[in-house]
Amino acid sequence: MNARNTLVVLSLALVALIAIACAPAFTPPADAVGTLKVGANEPIHLTWMFVVTGEDGTLGVDSRRGIEIAIDDKGGKLLDRAIKLDGQDSGCNAEGGQAAAAKLAADATVVGVIGSSCSSEMRAGGPALSKAGFTIISPSNTAPDLTDPAKRVAGYFRTAHNDTIQGAVAAQFVLTQLKLKNVATIHDGSPYAEGLANVFAANIEKGGGKVVAKEAVSPTDKEFKPVLTKIAAAKPEMLFYPIFISAGSLITKQAKEVPGVDKIPLMAADGTFSGDFYKGAGTAAVGMYQSSPDFSAFAAGYKTFLDKHQKKYNEKPLSAFHAHAYDAANVIFAAIEKVAVKGPDGALYIGRQALRDAVAATKDFNGITGKLTCDPNGDCGAPVIAVYQVTADNVSKATTPEKPFWAPPK
Amino acid sequence: MQKSLATRFTLTDIFIYILGGSIIALVVVGSIATLATGLYGPRQWIDFTITGLTLGSIYSLIALGYTLVYGILRMINFAHSEVFMSGPLTAYFLADAMGKSGYLDENPVLGISLIFILAIAVSTIVAVLVERIAYRPLRGAPRLVPLITAIGASFFLQYAFRGFFGPNFKVYPEMAILKGALVLGDLKMSYIQILVIVAAMLMMLGLNLFVQYSKTGKAMRAVAEDKETAALMGINVDRIIVTTFMLGGALAGAAGVLYALVYTQVQFTMGFVPGIKAFTAAVLGGIGNIPGAMLGGLFLGVVESLGPTLFLEGLQVPAPYQLRDAVAFVMLVLILIFRPAGILGERLTEKKA
Numbered sequence: 001m002n003a004r005n006t007l008v009v010l011s012l013a014l015v016a017l018i019a020i021a022c023a024p025a026f027t028p029p030a031d032a033v034g035t036l037k038v039g040a041n042e043p044i045h046l047t048w049m050f051v052v053t054g055e056d057g058t059l060g061v062d063s064r065r066g067i068e069i070a071i072d073d074k075g076g077k078l079l080d081r082a083i084k085l086d087g088q089d090s091g092c093n094a095e096g097g098q099a100a101a102a103k104l105a106a107d108a109t110v111v112g113v114i115g116s117s118c119s120s121e122m123r124a125g126g127p128a129l130s131k132a133g134f135t136i137i138s139p140s141n142t143a144p145d146l147t148d149p150a151k152r153v154a155g156y157f158r159t160a161h162n163d164t165i166q167g168a169v170a171a172q173f174v175l176t177q178l179k180l181k182n183v184a185t186i187h188d189g190s191p192y193a194e195g196l197a198n199v200f201a202a203n204i205e206k207g208g209g210k211v212v213a214k215e216a217v218s219p220t221d222k223e224f225k226p227v228l229t230k231i232a233a234a235k236p237e238m239l240f241y242p243i244f245i246s247a248g249s250l251i252t253k254q255a256k257e258v259p260g261v262d263k264i265p266l267m268a269a270d271g272t273f274s275g276d277f278y279k280g281a282g283t284a285a286v287g288m289y290q291s292s293p294d295f296s297a298f299a300a301g302y303k304t305f306l307d308k309h310q311k312k313y314n315e316k317p318l319s320a321f322h323a324h325a326y327d328a329a330n331v332i333f334a335a336i337e338k339v340a341v342k343g344p345d346g347a348l349y350i351g352r353q354a355l356r357d358a359v360a361a362t363k364d365f366n367g368i369t370g371k372l373t374c375d376p377n378g379d380c381g382a383p384v385i386a387v388y389q390v391t392a393d394n395v396s397k398a399t400t401p402e403k404p405f406w407a408p409p410k
Numbered sequence: 411m412q413k414s415l416a417t418r419f420t421l422t423d424i425f426i427y428i429l430g431g432s433i434i435a436l437v438v439v440g441s442i443a444t445l446a447t448g449l450y451g452p453r454q455w456i457d458f459t460i461t462g463l464t465l466g467s468i469y470s471l472i473a474l475g476y477t478l479v480y481g482i483l484r485m486i487n488f489a490h491s492e493v494f495m496s497g498p499l500t501a502y503f504l505a506d507a508m509g510k511s512g513y514l515d516e517n518p519v520l521g522i523s524l525i526f527i528l529a530i531a532v533s534t535i536v537a538v539l540v541e542r543i544a545y546r547p548l549r550g551a552p553r554l555v556p557l558i559t560a561i562g563a564s565f566f567l568q569y570a571f572r573g574f575f576g577p578n579f580k581v582y583p584e585m586a587i588l589k590g591a592l593v594l595g596d597l598k599m600s601y602i603q604i605l606v607i608v609a610a611m612l613m614m615l616g617l618n619l620f621v622q623y624s625k626t627g628k629a630m631r632a633v634a635e636d637k638e639t640a641a642l643m644g645i646n647v648d649r650i651i652v653t654t655f656m657l658g659g660a661l662a663g664a665a666g667v668l669y670a671l672v673y674t675q676v677q678f679t680m681g682f683v684p685g686i687k688a689f690t691a692a693v694l695g696g697i698g699n700i701p702g703a704m705l706g707g708l709f710l711g712v713v714e715s716l717g718p719t720l721f722l723e724g725l726q727v728p729a730p731y732q733l734r735d736a737v738a739f740v741m742l743v744l745i746l747i748f749r750p751a752g753i754l755g756e757r758l759t760e761k762k763a
């Protein structure tokens with residue numbers, strides 16, 4: 001009897017001890033948007049949303065590689081968890097963006113999305129991603145209105161430059177370096193192209209120039225001679241067409257066959273900064289200009305990145321936004337490390353709003369594109385835009401120019 | 411005898427004629443306003459027209475494929491746009507190899523001919539296979555059934571070619587012989603444009619002579635008029651149908667190479683837009699009618715090239731070229747209002763074309 005009593009007391013004491021050891025009891029962090037639980041043996045699930053097939057596919061594949069290298073640099077692990085990366089092809093159009101976003105939003109294990117490639121995809125798909133509570137960082141959306149406070153979706157950030165900057169640099173180049181005043185623009189109705197063409201036109205007019213023709217085409221067109229003939233009648237001194245690879249290369253080619261625009265300087269933007277563009281345009285592209293991120297102004301880490309890229313994929317970067325994607329991945333990694341809380345059951349708890357706040361608080365982050373600081377609207381990029389000139393060598397080897405032709409004076 | 415207007419014209423008729431009338435009014439007002447601005451001289455209008463004729467010739471060649479099949483089988487072969495794509499996409503690999511080895515610069519005529527032969531062969535084979543596998547087993551089925559298999563065949567072919575050759579666009583090599591242009595005063599035509607227009611005209615002329623005067627052509631017209639009676643007269647109807655598909659496929663393959671020479675990019679989706687446009691052209695000219703398809707194609711090409719500027723510029727529409735397709739389809743509506751069977755009417759192949 002006595003011995004039994006002792007046993008009862010002892011076991012009660014044991015229970016009490018365990019209770020004391022666990023106190024204070026663990027509660028996952030409260031969060032306005034929701035808390036993501038990553039179970040003890042589950043990976044951290046990061047996704048991409050890029051255009052990876054079709055005519056503009058190199059744009060997204062290039063960005064995806066940036067993320068893959070960022071994951072390699074982490075040894076594939078974050079907070080001792082494996083990083084799982086997958087994604088959806090968003091086709092560089094609104095319909096594709098919406099479909100891809102709907103698929104991603106259905107997966108509650110996703111912590112964040114790196115994407116999209118084209119601004120149209122984000123304009124259509126952004127609301128669904130935001131509603132699902134994801135943190136979204138785009139390495140290549142450049143349309144100004146995506147970070148316009150009135151239109152921005154919650155949780156959206158970008159490491160790419162805002163086109164208000166690219167358009168201004170392109171206009172400055174035309175006015176001060178080429179010393180031309182009468183320009184013509186072509187866009188394809190996409191938010192990226194239309195936004196950039198408009199910013200460029202506004203800056204030209206502000207600088208005392210004149211936009212003599214503003215035209216638009218459709219991205220699936222193949223025949224541009226009529227629109228070029230029409231532009232030629234307005235006698236522009238240069239032509240700016242910030243559109244995508246397929247249509248852009250055909251405009252370049254056909255401009256050389258239309259009297260009136262065959263000899264004027266041609267200029268495109270970062271949407272065509274890709275080897276495929278030179279393949280499509282052929283020798284007609286030699287001598288033309290392209291505005292794009294200034295790779296020579298990137299931080300020192302960029303060179304090491306290129307070496308890793310060469311080693312892993314055995315070729316040069318395919319397009320302009322690999323470094324931005326690498327930085328986007330690292331920004332989100334740093335934010336996850338900051339906000340993730342480990343529970344007693346070994347699970348990781350990540351507050352979705354907390355994660356967004358952590359990304360928004362990014363300040364002087366050492367990225368390979370430069371020092372990144374997020375402004376209140378979600379623009380995190382360290383934009384340095386330069387103008388490149390295409391050489392015969394670029395065309396024959398289908399590689400992007402390495403050194404900028406011109407950069408805005410500091 | 412004295413019928414009131416209300417019974418002779420239904421409300422729908424009146425509405426349609428008012429619609430047609432207002433489109434014509436808009437076109438006339440727009441054109442006059444554009445011409446009054448004086449922005450464009452004869453050189454521009456000639457350029458627009460030549461570009462339109464180039465594109466229109468290609469539409470015509472594809473449209474002939476739709477119209478031939480419709481004339482004989484009374485069905486729309488929606489897989490025809492993929493027949494058009496298959497030839498040049500396959501021949502790209504030959505063109506690329508010859509371009510890289512320098513053969514195209516040494517023997518341009520023979521090289522380009524080889525590309526044409528390969529593309530025509532592939533397109534013809536694809537057309538015949540589609541007929542054999544997707545249409546022949548359904549010969550007696552209701553008319554909607556082959557229409558659906560046509561769409562199925564179209565998707566199958568698109569994605570099969572995507573599987574074979576990958577999703578990215580491929581670029582035909584630049585050919586030295588086709589560079590440069592013929593300049594005669596205000597007239598400037600690049601050699602490629604001349605090649606396209608002349609080649610298309612020759613092929614259409616050849617087809618017309620073939621259908622009118624050859625024995626097989628006569629048999630085709632007989633089958634188009636009445637399959638059963640033609641069979642009773644000793645015509646092998648199946649053979650004639652296969653011949654029709656072969657002709658359509660060959661023309662589409664040739665059109666595909668011409669398209670690839672002008673626009674240089676080929677891809678598994680390249681057939682879709684020209685296919686839809688060529689189908690429109692066939693309807694515009696009067697489907698089932700060979701000269702109608704030629705005329706419809708050229709008309710559509712010229713309207714697309716010239717229309718946005720001519721009709722819309724004067725109406726102060728910003729960036730009118732974006733509305734190219736809208737202009738083309740409004741023209742289609744306009745023509746179908748006043749000529750429901752197309753410009754030349756739905757005359758069958760049996761009548762003197």
